[in-house]
Amino acid sequence: MAQSDDNMDLWLRALSGELTAEERLRLDRDDPEFAELEELAAIYDLARTEGSDEPLPASVADRIRAQAVLPSPTDAAAPSAVSPIQSQQARTPAPANAGLAWFAAAACLIAAIAGWWPAAPEPIETPAPAPTVAELRDQFATQAPDLVKFDLAGTEDPAASDETTGTVVWSQQAQRGFMTIENLSVNNPAEAQYQLWIFDGSREKHPVDGGVFDITDDGKVIVPIEAKLPVGAPTLFAITVERPGGVVVSDQGRIAMVGKVGA
């Protein structure tokens, strides 16, 4: 892998999707070494996130299945050729004008029926429904070996009230957790969103971004915590009100809830 600054800068920008389509096309076409870096990035991603995969929703899996388009078996040597999946009963050889082509197609069909296609359709497994967030939290709370639990309290921010309460369950080992929040104001996602910040005693600068979320119901809301960086020594969890999509660094102008770890 070449290591020139120019190349590396281009590659790093490509990894985070900062290249124009034209630049990216040129990179893919002219710089085979970039594939190595892209591979390395994918491996790092897998290493950092393994164990935290969410199950694919069954409805999405169904749509993918229904839209699947695979290469035709006879086109295995021609990767670009694709054909829609059809039921075995519905699958027919492509029409041809010449008798020879008909003969070849018929021969292929017979060969396929005799040897390639399974005699009976494979049973399709129905994916189990995805667990609810409450189920995931409960499961997490019973399985995490180092679970800490503490309360969140509303501040004087208009989004909170005397009735605003919350609890956090957090596993330092798993680097994840859940917040259960009650009676925080419902936000309009087009105008503002809530963002969690984890103050980390091992970090001198900004708190760790714990993810953006919405309060969509006046009642109880359970929010998974997704720390964007490893948290070394969590000391305080704070929820701020930010612009839609959240911010990279909060000015902490509006703090709606806080909770001290261990309190």
Place this chain on the structure above:
Amino acid sequence: MLAVLVGVESHVGLAPVRRVRNNPVMQSTLAADLTVLERIARGDSTAVDACIKTYGGLVWSIARRYFKRQADAEDAVQEVFLDLWKSAARFDRNQRSETVFVAMIAKRRVIDRFRAETRHPAAEELPPTGIENPHADANPEICTEAGQIRARLGDLRAEERDTLDLGVVYGYSHAEIAKKLDMPLGTVKSHMRRGLMRLKGWLDDEPEIK
């Protein structure tokens, strides 16, 4: 280069093996030892379910890190799988593991889509974040290379790990990382670069960068 270290990933026994009757020759050449993508490349429609089952969680989780709106993540995942069907024939088990191949395609597709859209879409309900890993359950030895890196993550410098996490895993731009970590832009790039070279050294089993 990396391929030297990449072991051939075995999916035998994980993906359902097609039942081929009355043709022992075909049975030995088609059903044996094929990975999910190799079956897809041969037009084996029964491999679609296996592919979704094996890699659905991985692709979905990548999309969810970028798209907070469920509908956006769903669209991105469908696009990734469409690309996978088309790209399956390019998978070469001697070059890289199948999991890494899928992750590369998924990340590229998702990032491209993410950048093409607004960075701050209106958010809806956050779906649950799973704590189980069905992907790992399906194949405990899912990715040897990732295991190599994971075993040495503690050896990465904190700044390298932070910049790689934000840039590679969560897709922040360099400017955003600089702001988030309160670092000059050039320093962010240097940390990322050194971190990546260190990872590469580990995979290549070369002497570590000091």
